[in-house]
Ligand code: ATP
């Protein structure tokens with residue numbers, strides 16, 4: 001297939017420019033490795049385009065993802081000091097959610113997830129970012145912490161030019177229905193199967 005040629009020619013009357021600028025819902029699911037890695041790869045491309053990027057990381061403990069978080073923070077720094085690229089914000093749920101932190105109380109993950117989603121909704125309504133990385137977001141639906149109707153309606157009706165990438169195993173079928181890009185990572189092999197441990201640069 002020639003570069004830039006799509007297999008289906010849409011009869012929607014849109015110009016090439018309009019077709020090149022359509023906001024996407026992107027889902028990286030499946031049990032193989034690479035869902036989050038690919039999402040952060042997209043963030044790198046978006047940063048280079050000068051996009052405002054919001055990363056919302058669910059579920060994983062504070063120890064995780066130090067590699068990409070540090071790298072994206074450095075790129076945010078580059079943006080603020082030189083104007084190159086775009087701004088990047090990184091938000092963790094749980095104790096990391098600055099707008100939901102309740103010092104001294106037991107962490108209620110479901111409540112933190114709902115508050116995190118409420119913040120994402122506010123930002124989508126305000127058109128705060130061009131790219132949203134909702135890392136490990138599928139579990140919030142899987143565990144019934146969020147209402148799938150609300151998530152589907154919010155994503156479907158989001159205004160403006162906002163891409164949303166969602167990662168995690170077992171994405172809800174209705175999420176896959178509304179996805180413009182849905183990719184399933186299939187495990188063929190993984191070093192953990194041979195008893196190997198996670199290693200720096202590969203896992204964090
Ligand atoms: P990555 O962050 O490396 O892109 P991922 O987002 O696809 O991975 P997660 O389900 O978020 O996968 O799990 C992250 C961690 O679990 C990583 O340490 C990864 O190596 C490990 N992992 C991912 N897939 C598998 C698998 N099929 N078997 C064992 N471990 C896995």
Ligand code: MG
Nearest residue numbers: 035036136167
């Ligand atoms: Mg992941």
